[in-house]
Amino acid sequence: MTTQLKPEDAVPDSSGATVVSATTGEPVRLFSKDWFAGIAVRYAMVFVMLLVIAYFSYRSARFATPDNLVTILVAAAPFALIALGQTLVILTGGIDLSVGSVIAVSAMAGAATAKANPGQVWLTVLVAMLVGLAVGCINGFLVSRINVPPFIATLGTLTAGSGMAYVIGGGAPINGLPAEFGAIANTKILGLQIPVLLMIVGIVALAIIMKRTTYGMRVYAVGGNRNAAEIAGINAKNVLFSVYAFSGLLAGLSGVMLASRVISGPPNLGQGYELDAIAAVVIGGASLMGGRGTIWGTALGLLMIQTLNNGLDILVVPAYWQDVIKGVLIVAAVAVDVWSSRRRT
Helix, strand or coil: CCCCCCHHHEEECCCCCCEEECCCCCEECCCCHHHHHHHHHHCHHHHHHHHHHHHHHHHCCCCCCHHHHHHHHHHHHHHHHHHHHHHHHHHCCCCCCCHHHHHHHHHHHHHHHHHHCCCCHHHHHHHHHHHHHHHHHHHHHHHHCCCCCHHHHHHHHHHHHHHHHHHHCCCCCECCCCHHHHHHHHCEECCEEHHHHHHHHHHHHHHHHHHHCHHHHHHHHHHHCHHHHHHCCCCHHHHHHHHHHHHHHHHHHHHHHHHHHHCCECCCCCCCHHHHHHHHHHHCCCCCCCCCCCHHHHHHHHHHHHHHHHHHHHCCCCHHHHHHHHHHHHHHHHHHHHHHHHHHC
């Protein structure tokens, strides 16, 4: 017998073929009003994304073109790397505010290496990634071993990293870099630039890891209930350390890619990027309390932000209005998430 449920109580099951109650687990009649309501709640951001694409396509013929799609992907790629790392951190109930500064200090370290060792592209990338990893390890140590709150720990490395980027460059950008440095981000493989390929591979690989491996299960468990996870035998300290280290590593890679794109080492590179990364994760449906969110949701949130930026630029909307729109979108996404969680509870 079909159970009568409120619309907000109806959610799709894991297969997507039927809809079950979020509270009782009983099935809802296929194609009923409650069934459609459950689908709408679960895939609201997908529908919003489709509406945004349809609106911009209607307003400008330049938007819905293959070239513009590539432009969106190229713009999204560096953000994708830091958003993926931020997703793992947020899944554990933490936050990483330092990624913007990690981008800057990694870019400066990579640029300095490239200038001192022209032609050694692999060394440039390696140094940038190691710098990012080092900062991530510092964050992980502070959070997991000393129990410094993530907000405070990463705020400290945000400030220190920003200053260190200027120290590396002597207070000025590093220019006069070899042409090989620009090839890091501008080389194309199969018609796509290397950052875009890294974004695609990273999203698919991390989605599989979080869905199919015990490591992914441990990350979700620590974020859902750390005490219960430790009772179950999970080393929460190691999990926390790993997600911050991974976030720093990806931020370092993003930094060298961004610097390669402009063939320069600006010490203010990445400023404010941490906010866009957090926004992508939140818009994608992750909970800031930890334990809930997906890599695919982050990818969707990231593409939503970049699509909005691109479409609003095409329509010549002032930058300050773009910030207003993105801010409203973030608040709306969090409000819907909180409302939905309370109703299900």
